Amino acid sequence: MLKFFLLGFVCVGAGYDQKCVRVGSEVIFNTYEECAQYFDVVQKDIISRDKTVSMNFTCVSSGVLEDLL
Numbered sequence: 884m885l886k887f888f889l890l891g892f893v894c895v896g897a898g899y900d901q902k903c904v905r906v907g908s909e910v911i912f913n914t915y916e917e918c919a920q921y922f923d924v925v926q927k928d929i930i931s932r933d934k935t936v937s938m939n940f941t942c943v944s945s946g947v948l949e950d951l952l
Contacts, residue, residue, distance in 0.1 A: 886911045887918040891940030895933070918942035
């Protein structure tokens with residue numbers, strides 16, 4: 884059974900002052916839908932606190948990660 888992880892970037896600021904970091908969740912999701920739903924909740928929560936934050940995440944299958952390792 885495939886598992887899914889949330890991988891992506893979080894950026895703070897704008898223009899040349901923007902700083903970004905690559906992040907990945909330690910939470911393992913059983914379905915793509917659970918992963919995407921979790922991202923929606925986290926994104927809404929963080930952006931509601933700070934409008935300068937931008938997030939770009941993708942739910943990635945554990946099979947893809949195993950192929951890269």
